[in-house]
Structure formats: structure tokens, C-alpha cells
Amino acid sequence: MKKIIIGILSLGIFFSCKQQSQEISEKTETVVQKTEVKTPKDNFGIVIHGGAGTILKKNMTPEKEAAYRAKLEEAIKVGHTILNNGGTSIEAVQKTINILEDSPLFNAGKGAVFTHHETNELDASIMDGKTLNAGAVAGVTTVKNPINLAFEVMENSPHVLLSGKGAETFAKEREITLVDPSYFFTERRMNTLKKVKEKELQKEGEKTAAFYDADIKDAKFGTVGCVALDKNGNLAAGTSTGGMTNKKWNRIGDSPIIGAGTYAKNATCAVSSTGWGEYFIRAMVAHDISAMMEYKGVSLEEAAKEVIQEKVPALGGNGGIVAIDHEGNIAMEFNTAGMYRAHMDANGKLNVAIYKEN
Numbered sequence: 001m002k003k004i005i006i007g008i009l010s011l012g013i014f015f016s017c018k019q020q021s022q023e024i025s026e027k028t029e030t031v032v033q034k035t036e037v038k039t040p041k042d043n044f045g046i047v048i049h050g051g052a053g054t055i056l057k058k059n060m061t062p063e064k065e066a067a068y069r070a071k072l073e074e075a076i077k078v079g080h081t082i083l084n085n086g087g088t089s090i091e092a093v094q095k096t097i098n099i100l101e102d103s104p105l106f107n108a109g110k111g112a113v114f115t116h117h118e119t120n121e122l123d124a125s126i127m128d129g130k131t132l133n134a135g136a137v138a139g140v141t142t143v144k145n146p147i148n149l150a151f152e153v154m155e156n157s158p159h160v161l162l163s164g165k166g167a168e169t170f171a172k173e174r175e176i177t178l179v180d181p182s183y184f185f186t187e188r189r190m191n192t193l194k195k196v197k198e199k200e201l202q203k204e205g206e207k208t209a210a211f212y213d214a215d216i217k218d219a220k221f222g223t224v225g226c227v228a229l230d231k232n233g234n235l236a237a238g239t240s241t242g243g244m245t246n247k248k249w250n251r252i253g254d255s256p257i258i259g260a261g262t263y264a265k266n267a268t269c270a271v272s273s274t275g276w277g278e279y280f281i282r283a284m285v286a287h288d289i290s291a292m293m294e295y296k297g298v299s300l301e302e303a304a305k306e307v308i309q310e311k312v313p314a315l316g317g318n319g320g321i322v323a324i325d326h327e328g329n330i331a332m333e334f335n336t337a338g339m340y341r342a343h344m345d346a347n348g349k350l351n352v353a354i355y356k357e358n
């Protein structure tokens, strides 16, 4: 009898434990599912540009267009893979820009435009939205990938912006890849310089501001930039360029200027600019978009529209931006005929475009 009672009690305890453990595991499952829905991984994303300007379909060959689209796709997939694997937005920005810098199609690294003296002077900057740390270089002539040097300035120097010979000395110290200046040569960019110079000679004696304006307004720019949001909710932005064709006097544009060409802040957004640098500096484009979100509480889309469609043109400038906010919303805003651009979201959905529509 005693044995039977003990047996019944044991069975009772066994079943109640089983039920409890089932309940616990169901609860755990629910919790896990909830956490999965809430995890920021749904929000990661990346946006790139390869410059804005007078990019018209009628001036494109199908081969050239296909080459641009393929390179944009290749580049953005590099960054997307890094983000998908849990890498940082800074790494994604840097590695994505490296692909564009190495391509002669874009005005950054190999394929950079020529200065008046037939040299290439490169500018770049990068910014970490989590720490507001930033690094930039201007006027370097032997650095294969200027964005990598900007990263070194950010990570391993007490400064934000280095220029010219000093920046190159720092590059040597940090063992950054250096190349002979001839590495940057492309026939296409040299031809553009020659054409611009010929025009300049023809108009000798009537070099009014309007003359320069007309020339610059018609130029294809081609700077490259990238913004990203990683799985940890951190934003980053970077920009790299050869600047503007026929530039003189060690002219420096907006690309290495934090707040103008590049800006990232986790609380708001990450922005990379391209366009007529002088106006982007005067309008502090990248920071202005972030500040409008922060102080006015407007969306990224609204802020980007107002700055690119109203504030910059009101000054007389043109160009565009790509941006991503802390929720993964994006903007690809430009007031020129076209802008080379691409976007990939957390689901791997890819969108590559050049002209107004696509």
C-alpha cells in the first residue's frame, strides 16, 4: 500500500514538473521571439553615392552605364556583407569606399580628376556616429586609398584633419599604402582637364565669376561616399574625392570638411555629400541635415529635401547627399540631373540608380 502511495505521488510530481518545464520553455520561446523582433538587426542598412552632376542618359553608352551600375553593386555588397555579419558601420563605410576608390570610373583614388597643374590632390573624411570621432585628409598625392588615411587620423592621431606633406608623413608612419602619383592617371580625366583649359584660354580676358560658374555647373563631379547603420545601432559616414577638375591654389572642397561633406551622429543620421564643394561648405550641408532632425524634430527625408532642394540652390550651388538615420530610413536627395547611387536594406533588397527616376 505504502509503495502504491509513493508511486502515485512520484507520478504526480513527475507530471507537474514536466508541465512546469513546458510552460517555462514556452515562455522562453515567447521571450526569444519577442527579442528577435525587437533586435536592431532589422534596421541595418547602407547607402552609397558615386557623385552627382550633369549625368544624362543621352550622354551614356549602354556599356558605360552597365559598368557604373555593376561597380556600385559590387561596392555596396561589400559593405552589406560586413554589416550582415555583425561588423561595424565604420568598417562597412571604409571597405565600401575602397572599392569605389580603386575604380577608375569615379573621381576618387584611381580616376581622380586633375588639378590645373596636371596633378591629383585627394581629399577624404570619415566619422563615427557613436563617439562623434572623426578623421580627414586633404591634398594628398601619393595615398592610394585616402579614406584609409582618414580612418588612421581618426583612430591613431590626436587630430581631425591633416593636409599635404604632413598627412603623407603620417601615412608613412602608419604604413598606409603609398603609390607613385602616376597611379592616379586616367586618359579620360586628362582629356576633361584639357577641354576645360582650352575653354579657359578661349575666354582669356573675360574670366568673370559667371564664366567659372558655367564651367563648373556643367561638370560631372564623381566623388564617392557611403553611410551605414550597423546591427548595434551605430551610424557612420565617409567621403572620398579628387575634388574639382582644374582646381588651383591647393583648393580644398567640402569632402574632407566634417559637417559639410561628412557627418554622423547616432542620435540623428549619417550623411555623405557630393557636389559643388564651396556651397556645401557654406551651407554646412551634412551637419545641417542632422541639426534639423535634432532641433526641429523633422524626419531625415524632410531635412534632406529642405537642405538640397532649397538651401543649397538658394546660395547658387548644386549637388546631392546620401543619408541614413538611426532607424534605417534613408535619403538620396539631389538637385542635379543625376547622381550615381545605391541602397541595400537588412533584407538584402538592392536598389541601384543613376538618373532622376532610376
Ligand code: ASP
Binding pocket: 051, 052, 107, 220, 221, 222, 223, 241, 242, 243, 244, 252, 253, 254, 255, 273, 274, 275, 276, 277, 278, 280
Ligand atoms: N564635393 C566635391 C568637391 O567640391 C566634388 C564632388 O562632389 O564631386 O571637391
